[in-house]
Amino acid sequence: xxxxxxxxxxxxxxxxxxxxxxxxxxxxxxxxxxxxxxxxxxxxxxxxxxxxxxxxxxxxxxxxxxxxxxxxxxxxxxxxxxxxxxxxxxxxxxxxxxxxxxxxxxxx
Numbered sequence: 001x002x003x004x005x006x007x008x009x010x011x012x013x014x015x016x017x018x019x020x021x022x023x024x025x026x027x028x029x030x031x032x033x034x035x036x037x038x039x040x041x042x043x044x045x046x047x048x049x050x051x052x053x054x055x056x057x058x059x060x061x062x063x064x065x066x067x068x069x070x071x072x073x074x075x076x077x078x079x080x081x082x083x084x085x086x087x088x089x090x091x092x093x094x095x096x097x098x099x100x101x102x103x104x105x106x107x108x
Contacts (some may be wrong), residue, residue: 001063002087005090010079010080042064042067043073046105055102057104070097071098
């Protein structure tokens with residue numbers, strides 16, 4: 001999170017957004033080499049925990065994407081919009097999102 005919300009991380013995201021129309025393959029490359037490995041890892045972890053009965057989910061890929069959006073997407077988007085994140089506030093936000101997510105997937 002520190003990297004994504006840092007000035008350099010924000011600058012990189014802004015360049016990608018600005019040049020994405022001219023170089024659509026660039027977006028695809030970032031997705032394939034950045035986002036997709038993270039999504040795959042998260043989905044694999046979720047699937048293992050679901051198989052063990054620790055959590056209840058139907059589709060690890062969809063749920064993994066929701067997790068990534070909650071925990072990373074919000075702060076990253078905020079940083080692009082000029083939000084400056086205090087590291088302690090960002091940590092507290094991430095912990096809240098993780099708790100919310102884990103409560104949502106717990107067996108009932």
